[in-house]
Amino acid sequence: xxxxxxxxxxxxxxxxxxxxxxxxxxxESPNNPEFGDIxxxxxxxMARELKKNPRIIAQEIIDNLxxxxxxxxRVDIAGAGFINxxxxxxxxxxxxxxxxxxxIDYGKQKIGNGIKVNVEYVSANPTGLLHLGHGRNxxxxxxxxxxxxxxxxxxxREYYFNNAGNQMNNLGKSIxxxxxxxxxxxxxxxxxxxxxxxxxxIANDLYKSSPTKYKDLEDDSPLHAELIKAGEVxxxxxxxxxxxxLKITQDVFYNEDSLYTEGKVDEVLKxxxxxxxSYEKDGAVWLKLSEMGLDQDRVIVKSTGEATYRLPDIAxxxxxxxxxxxxxxxxxxxDHIATIPDVMQTVEHLGYDKEKIxxxxxxxxTLTENxxxxxxxxxxxxxxxxxxxxxxxxxxxxxxxxxxxxxSTHLEFDLAIAKEQSDKNPVFYLQYAHARACSxxxxxxxxGVSLNNDYNYKLLTDEAxxxxxxxxxxxxxxxSISCDxxxxxxxxxxxxxxxxxxxxFFHNCRILDSEQDxxxxxxxxxxxxxxxxxxxxxxxxxxxxxxx
RNA sequence: GCGCCGGUAGCUCAGCUGGAUAGAGCAACAGCCUUCUAAGCUGUGGGUCAUAGGUUCGAAUCCUAUUCGGCGUACCA
Numbered sequence: 373x374x375x376x377x378x379x380x381x382x383x384x385x386x387x388x389x390x391x392x393x394x395x396x397x398x399x400e401s402p403n404n405p406e407f408g409d410i411x412x413x414x415x416x417x418m419a420r421e422l423k424k425n426p427r428i429i430a431q432e433i434i435d436n437l438x439x440x441x442x443x444x445x446r447v448d449i450a451g452a453g454f455i456n457x458x459x460x461x462x463x464x465x466x467x468x469x470x471x472x473x474x475x476i477d478y479g480k481q482k483i484g485n486g487i488k489v490n491v492e493y494v495s496a497n498p499t500g501l502l503h504l505g506h507g508r509n510x511x512x513x514x515x516x517x518x519x520x521x522x523x524x525x526x527x528x529r530e531y532y533f534n535n536a537g538n539q540m541n542n543l544g545k546s547i548x549x550x551x552x553x554x555x556x557x558x559x560x561x562x563x564x565x566x567x568x569x570x571x572x573x574i575a576n577d578l579y580k581s582s583p584t585k586y587k588d589l590e591d592d593s594p595l596h597a598e599l600i601k602a603g604e605v606x607x608x609x610x611x612x613x614x615x616x617x618l619k620i621t622q623d624v625f626y627n628e629d630s631l632y633t634e635g636k637v638d639e640v641l642k643x644x645x646x647x648x649x650s651y652e653k654d655g656a657v658w659l660k661l662s663e664m665g666l667d668q669d670r671v672i673v674k675s676t677g678e679a680t681y682r683l684p685d686i687a688x689x690x691x692x693x694x695x696x697x698x699x700x701x702x703x704x705x706x707d708h709i710a711t712i713p714d715v716m717q718t719v720e721h722l723g724y725d726k727e728k729i730x731x732x733x734x735x736x737x738t739l740t741e742n743x744x745x746x747x748x749x750x751x752x753x754x755x756x757x758x759x760x761x762x763x764x765x766x767x768x769x770x771x772x773x774x775x776x777x778x779x780s781t782h783l784e785f786d787l788a789i790a791k792e793q794s795d796k797n798p799v800f801y802l803q804y805a806h807a808r809a810c811s812x813x814x815x816x817x818x819x820g821v822s823l824n825n826d827y828n829y830k831l832l833t834d835e836a837x838x839x840x841x842x843x844x845x846x847x848x849x850x851x852s853i854s855c856d857x858x859x860x861x862x863x864x865x866x867x868x869x870x871x872x873x874x875x876x877f878f879h880n881c882r883i884l885d886s887e888q889d890x891x892x893x894x895x896x897x898x899x900x901x902x903x904x905x906x907x908x909x910x911x912x913x914x915x916x917x918x919x920x
Numbered sequence: 921g922c923g924c925c926g927g928u929a930g931c932u933c934a935g936c937u938g939g940a941u942a943g944a945g946c947a948a949c950a951g952c953c954u955u956c957u958a959a960g961c962u963g964u965g966g967g968u969c970a971u972a973g974g975u976u977c978g979a980a981u982c983c984u985a986u987u988c989g990g991c992g993u994a995c996c997a
Contacts, residue, residue: 396937398937400936400939402939402940403940403941403942403943404940404941407940411939411940413938413939416939416977416978419977420976420977426977450940451939451940452939452940452977452978453977454939454940497997534997537996537997538996538997539996539997654995655995656995657995658995667922667923667993670994670995671994671995672995673995674995675995676995678995680994680995680996680997681996681997685997705991706924706925706990706991706992707991707992708992708997709923709924709925709991709992709993710923710924710991710992710993711997712924713923713924733924733925733991735925735926735990735991736990736991740932743931776933777932777933777934778933778934780925780926781925781926781933782925782926782989782990782991784931784932784933786931786932786946789932789945789946793959794959795946795958795959795960796945796946796947796959797959798945798946800959801945801959801960803959804957804959804960805960807957807959808956808957808959808960811956811957812956812957815956815957816956819956853936857936859936861933861934862934862936865934865935865944868934868944868945869944872944875960875961876960876961878956878957878960878961879952879960879961879962880961882955882956883956884956885955885956919957920957920959
């Protein structure tokens with residue numbers, strides 16, 4: 373906000389010096405407050421080109437700078453040629469009044485302008501329960517989708533799944549074996565069987581309703597398909613239930629199989645052949661990746677006639693383009709990394725803009741407790757599922773822990789801290805700020821005091837107040853940066869700073885027992901903080917409690 | 921071998937497009953509740969930013985090499 377103003381006056385000054393080709397000027401807050409509120413290194417950047425001492429350039433710029441003395445208190449040169457700017461406290465009050473007028477929608481933006489965005493996440497096949505890695509994937513994807521929504525995009529949340537193929541057959545066989553084991557404990561488990569306890573649960577459920585139907589089937593019995601279907605339905609119900617606990621609802625469940633039945637895969641295959649991007653060898657169809665700038669060619673149709681996963685992946689991404697999405701976001705775990713360049717290059721060579729796709733790859737999650745890795749749930753004695761974690765620490769803590777770090781770093785999920793219902797747990801620090809703001813209002817209410825929009829915003833000049841205002845002003849920009857980078861932890865870090873500034877303000881400035889005009893102004897500040905915390909937590913998918 | 925991610929305080933991690941004295945939380949130590957929520961605030965200690973070169977007025981940030989850890993490298997998904 374204040375940067376727009378500065379950009380204007382600096383461009384005008386440069387223009388007077390005969391420089392018009394500067395597009396953007398960087399302004400940033402110096403670490404040390406003595407250097408002012410905001411600084412630019414433009415003079416140093418120009419020094420190279422102009423072959424002049426940066427301090428001299430800085431002086432020339434300042435001499436030509438035409439600014440409002442009510443807004444800017446002082447402008448000076450420091451160090452190698454920084455231009456430091458100090459705003460008057462009143463300027464921040466004016467900015468505060470501006471943002472205050474946006475009220476409860478503060479932070480919502482229209483930049484997205486209804487552009488269609490597809491965010492695909494979770495996308496776990498219905499062969500089992502969600503584990504911790506899926507949890508990180510789910511929360512990262514859902515939060516990025518929220519960010520896009522707040523930026524004014526038209527967001528579709530999508531789940532891509534495959535209910536056919538080897539893994540599903542495997543699921544069916546595993547259920548079949550467990551079912552038969554009920555009456556015949558020696559019945560063998562298939563090779564590569566799924567060993568989770570849930571398989572037994574599914575088998576038990578089937579046994580209860582039909583105790584003989586699936587006994588000793590022939591290999592080609594059509595009933596095997598029913599077993600697979602039963603497994604799929606059971607798993608999906610569990611998965612959706614787990615996601616619901618995380619407050620995640622997706623709009624589209626896209627079935628990979630439809631790419632085959634609707635001929636999309638064949639279409640792609642045909643186009644690849646026409647464009648000379650594929651060839652046949654040893655009875656298989658190969659993708660000519662070596663001609664698309666990659667190391668080696670890969671099989672897309674096996675000699676058995678089945679497609680490998682690359683082919684439907686390519687078809688699926690093309691479908692996303694055809695469905696009219698301008699921004700496509702995929703969220704994957706680090707183990708999925710291999711296929712991405714292949715899909716991207718092929719899509720590009722088929723005439724689609726791969727720059728529209730952003731692939732978010734998050735690193736793995738390790739669950740620890742007191743420095744030791746936790747693999748099994750103490751409660752169930754089985755391997756730790758996302759459900760176990762949710763039951764143990766609650767959805768707010770889970771969501772917060774999964775987005776408080778950059779996605780590119782390995783995430784250590786410390787159960788001991790997560791379980792702690794105290795100040796050690798960072799999620800409470802944010803929620804507490806919100807609850808505190810709310811409690812001030814309930815106290816005010818008791819005293820018959822309410823928010824007065826006729827307040828005098830120029831009274832907010834205490835250091836703690838100005839500091840809080842400075843933080844609050846940044847909210848929309850931080851949402852925007854967070855969305856552009858598809859990194860929710862940037863917003864998380866910001867909210868910590870807002871909370872910190874608010875706690876300091878609360879500590880230093882009395883609110884309800886101050887003089888009436890000061891009280892009114894401060895209450896407005898409390899209200900804006902409450903809104904920023906509430907909206908910020910909403911984007912993160914975390915509850916903002918009114919009491920703690 | 922090759923590709924991707926990471927190596928920053930005792931621990932877990934921030935550090936945006938290179939910028940002025942490298943930050944936070946936890947842990948350790950010392951303070952602040954007769955006053956709007958102490959799940960808070962204030963202060964102290966703690967760092968060869970993995971290593972070595974390079975680019976630059978200026979590097980935790982960019983480049984190269986080395987090293988350690990994770991993941992991947994199928995006619996599996």
